[in-house]
Amino acid sequence: MENSKSSVSTEQSIKEAAKRVFLKKGFAGTKTRDISEESGENLALINYYFRSKKNLFQIVMKEIFIEFLESSIPVFNDTNTSIQQKLESFVDRHLNLCLKQPDMPLFVVNEINGNLDCIADPEEQKNERVENTVFHQQLTSEYPETNPEHVLLNTIGMTVYPFLGRAMMCGMQGADDAKFLAFIEERRKMIPIWIMRMLNGTSD
Amino acid sequence: MENSKSSVSTEQSIKEAAKRVFLKKGFAGTKTRDISEESGENLALINYYFRSKKNLFQIVMKEIFIEFLESSIPVFNDTNTSIQQKLESFVDRHLNLCLKQPDMPLFVVNEINGNLDCIADPEEQKNERVENTVFHQQLTSEYPETNPEHVLLNTIGMTVYPFLGRAMMCGMQGADDAKFLAFIEERRKMIPIWIMRMLNGTSD
DNA sequence: GTCTATAATTCGATAGAC
DNA sequence: GTCTATCGAATTATAGAC
Numbered sequence: 001m002e003n004s005k006s007s008v009s010t011e012q013s014i015k016e017a018a019k020r021v022f023l024k025k026g027f028a029g030t031k032t033r034d035i036s037e038e039s040g041e042n043l044a045l046i047n048y049y050f051r052s053k054k055n056l057f058q059i060v061m062k063e064i065f066i067e068f069l070e071s072s073i074p075v076f077n078d079t080n081t082s083i084q085q086k087l088e089s090f091v092d093r094h095l096n097l098c099l100k101q102p103d104m105p106l107f108v109v110n111e112i113n114g115n116l117d118c119i120a121d122p123e124e125q126k127n128e129r130v131e132n133t134v135f136h137q138q139l140t141s142e143y144p145e146t147n148p149e150h151v152l153l154n155t156i157g158m159t160v161y162p163f164l165g166r167a168m169m170c171g172m173q174g175a176d177d178a179k180f181l182a183f184i185e186e187r188r189k190m191i192p193i194w195i196m197r198m199l200n201g202t203s204d
Numbered sequence: 205m206e207n208s209k210s211s212v213s214t215e216q217s218i219k220e221a222a223k224r225v226f227l228k229k230g231f232a233g234t235k236t237r238d239i240s241e242e243s244g245e246n247l248a249l250i251n252y253y254f255r256s257k258k259n260l261f262q263i264v265m266k267e268i269f270i271e272f273l274e275s276s277i278p279v280f281n282d283t284n285t286s287i288q289q290k291l292e293s294f295v296d297r298h299l300n301l302c303l304k305q306p307d308m309p310l311f312v313v314n315e316i317n318g319n320l321d322c323i324a325d326p327e328e329q330k331n332e333r334v335e336n337t338v339f340h341q342q343l344t345s346e347y348p349e350t351n352p353e354h355v356l357l358n359t360i361g362m363t364v365y366p367f368l369g370r371a372m373m374c375g376m377q378g379a380d381d382a383k384f385l386a387f388i389e390e391r392r393k394m395i396p397i398w399i400m401r402m403l404n405g406t407s408d
Numbered sequence: 409g410t411c412t413a414t415a416a417t418t419c420g421a422t423a424g425a426c
Numbered sequence: 427g428t429c430t431a432t433c434g435a436a437t438t439a440t441a442g443a444c
Contacts, residue, residue: 010409026314028232032438042411047439109368110230110314147390153369154362154398161361164313164368186351194358197405198398214427236420246429251421415440426429 280337
């Protein structure tokens with residue numbers, strides 16, 4: 001914004017390339033040369049624009065996290081939708097997000113638990129907790145005997161897990177892309193139904 | 205077994221230390237010097253016993269994988285138990301496994317999708333696929349309209365996800381160990397029930 | 409802003425004494 | 427089998443010309 005040349009697009013180009021590489025290889029697995037090659041920009045420009053690999057990583061990490069929040073929070077805070085509608089909408093949006101960036105869930109889950117203090121700014125997280133959402137309130141009032149945290153974890157987990165687990169999912173060997181996509185589409189339809197069944201079952 | 209000194213325990217010591225460090229930091233994030241420090245053994249001994257870092261990693265990886273299979277396959281292949289009993293038993297065993305090594309799920313999910321050819325031996329995997337289990341057959345015959353792969357993925361996912369996702373689980377901030385443990389114990393009881401509810405629900 | 413060249417570290421692996 | 431010392435490659439980061 002305050003530069004003279006085509007620097008803005010260079011900076012952007014590096015950041016986008018970094019995002020792709022970090023997503024695929026994680027922090028420790030990514031070399032700055034990978035980012036340089038992926039972006040087509042000179043190696044030195046990475047440090048020129050972003051000071052350090054770690055700093056660049058934190059920026060990318062934060063963007064991904066924000067992207068998730070901005071996709072999810074409005075859905076969970078909609079005062080005009082039912083629990084089931086919120087589930088349908090969240091699963092739909094989140095599956096699309098995962099399909100667009102299949103490496104994202106693995107990346108997040110892997111790096112956020114890491115030793116790195118990414119997303120370190122306590123300011124950023126604000127009170128945008130999923131705990132304080134309308135969804136949470138609806139669950140507590142309509143299903144007072146169910147712990148909402150389980151519902152949330154199960155929903156996110158069932159949505160995300162196929163992208164983490166073609167591995168642990170030993171049964172899906174040789175699953176080509178088409179089969180995987182069909183699998184996901186089945187889940188897009190079923191997950192909200194499954195969650196509702198879990199909620200409505202006899203409370204024992 | 206064929207060595208003269210206390211070499212067996214040294215080799216074991218290194219392998220166990222490597223397991224701990226790899227579990228926590230992953231392959232790329234682990235330095236051989238970390239393993240040396242963690243084990244208290246000399247740096248050079250790592251290469252003496254295991255030739256290379258990568259080789260040591262593959263050995264550890266295989267052990268963890270075997271541990272999972274040996275814990276799960278017998279349960280899924282028991283001809284004397286119902287679907288629900290298998291679910292209860294698997295969840296119970298697998299949660300214990302995860303509680304003993306909380307870093308394990310993240311590690312597996314992270315590294316198995318990686319570029320590494322760990323567990324490369326096709327021989328090892330044999331036909332011990334979860335696809336060919338009695339559990340799979342029971343599902344197909346008792347719930348012919350349900351895709352067994354979803355059931356399997358949901359079961360494993362719901363069991364494992366809390367260990368992956370204190371992170372993505374934004375709602376569980378500040379969850380201390382005791383609270384987390386209680387959360388897991390709730391799930392140990394509920395997951396089989398939830399899965400059965402999903403199975404028995406009216407087929408939409 | 410961009411490039412080349414290189415400094416400064418870090419890391420995996422090994423040589424060689426004991 | 428174990429240790430010290432170190433090589434050589436890889437990698438992050440920077441200095442300095444353009």
